[in-house]
Amino acid sequence: MPGRQNDPTNPTDLTPTRKTLISTEIDYEREGFQTGVLRIPYSHDRSAYGHIPAPVAVLKQGAGPTVLLTGGNHGDEYEGPLALMKLLQRMPTMQIQGRLIVIPALNFPAFLNGSRTSPIDRGNLNRMFPGDRNGSVTAMIAHYVDSELFPRADVVLDLHAGGASFNHMPTLLAALPSDPARRAEYLKLVDAFAAPHTMIMDLLGEDRTYGAAAERHGTLFLCGEFGGFGSCNVEGLAIVEQGLRRVLHATGLTRGDSPPPPRHDTRFIAVEGTRHYLFAPRHGVFEPCFTLGQQVAAGELAGRLFDPHAPWERPRELHFGAAGMVVCARSFAGVAPGDCIALLASPATL
Template identity: 30%
Template sequence: MTDPAVSCSIDLAAPGKQIGHLAFPKITNTAGWASTYVHIGSVARGEGPTVLVLAGNHGDEYEGQVAAMRLLQELQPEQVHGRVIVVPVLSKAASKANTRNWPSGANFNRSFPGRPDGPPNEQLADYLTRVLFPLADVVIDMHSGGRSAWFIPCSHMHVVADPVQRKAMLEGMEAWLSDWHFLYIDVNGTGLLPVEAENQGKIVITTELGGGGRVPAPVHRLAWSGLNNVLRHVGVLEGEVQTRASLGKPPAVILDGRNPDTIVLAPEDGMFEALYEPGDPVSEGDPVGRLWFVDRPDRPPELIRAPMDGVVAVTKAIPVTEQGDCVFVLGVPIDRSALL
């Protein structure tokens, strides 16, 4: 097996707090021998689980990146039982450019399992697949809707086949203490980071923390409080584990988005007007949005209707719409017992 193309500047087996970088080859017009740096940190003490905290999988999803950078600043070894490894910004160039994809056009979340002799995104994916995931008991991958979509702030999960893994992931998802949770499926190809970690048997906890090009203060608070409570829940961080009941909150709502028909696409180019906000209930046939036509102001808007009863989970944040763009996603409330 070929060695990974990525090197790590810190000793991931060592105790204490370290912050360094991953490096992989880069050739540019200004440097024939260079490296791309992706920063990594480790905070470790004694026995306990290893938790891998990841953010910036997509560059324009900043909610998790801020929480992960704060975690690296504030977390100290005396608070830890085990090890927390943090990669706060996986797609650094995309993060700086405020784009979903890498400058090459690569979608990092479709790059797994990767390969050491592939392009840079696959080299980094290979390192996660063959080095970081095997070290971890729990993988946290924080997402949002990015610039293009507003996703109801939630933690979410795949419904994996193994019942023990599924139960642990369900409980981890719930430990984020968001008002909503979402069950998702793979769309638009394979190669997702969470799926690779799941296939290795890891407890995978993921989020969709808003989006739309702005991070409201309550979403920053949810990203931070949820991340810390999940770390306490899995036993790597000292402190009392909170529940929604202990906070005086009602049970969260789990939305099932596993039916592909919940994902609604634009039938043609236009300008999308959302008529409902994420969290709003709708009935089958309700107009959830209107598509207006810039070059045809004489033409009435096209109504885009709900294909079923449910709750709006996602709405397009950018009005300019191309044919085939996702304009909204529904979720159908489901009882947690159905997942056990």
């Protein structure tokens, strides 16, 4: 449906004629398998009328749910993109009932650069929702997802990892709906994915994320962290691949598929506010006294922070503020004030 046209008699009428500046040859309503790109406008010194082509694939067969799968929200996280690239190899021969939209590397400039944020505008896509039609490259991507993809989707999965700065235990992240019927439907998907752990996340009030935006649209949203160090975790990749097959089957999209049985009965854990975060209080070199997956006690020594400019001085000892399991640990030994060093979680009851 064409947008409202500008009034040529009124020079101050600058109403946009298109909802989004990102275009694509993909027709989301067409039956069959399509591949193409999202053309993200990018005018710069060496390409006045250029764009960034971000690959996208769609498979639509008859009536049924729409499932949106994305990876590469951060460009240094690889388990999701690789699992989705492998899924793309199977999509032309898949038999489904509904629509499957797959974008392996959503923040494509960051993915090509192997960095958390975009090398073009330093945008962290997962902190820019709902985005901006007329904003930076990353803001335009967020706006396209929020205005064009979320309204079409019934179920959304966004696949993450710790990236270069973190190592994360393979964990599904969940935000449970308050409505009992939606909650039951949501937990069905959680059980189908069958990650070793499912974590109720506390982002300390952060509401600019992809997940927060998806929830505002009323979609069933799942996320997950499946490795780190800016590498591909073999175990994490297998969990993602098998979990995706089971979730697609549980939604009714791939009723004819026979996905592998779950390897885990997921254990629910929860991040409980700031007491489960360990932050660096100053610059230094951090010596950890814990390992990923370790159970720690409140007040237990977390590590020592050395001052490289005064190495003869006694290091500052940092202690955990609460008990829990270390689910995420910083990769880099060098820290600055405010850097997150570790994240804990405790057993949760639903």
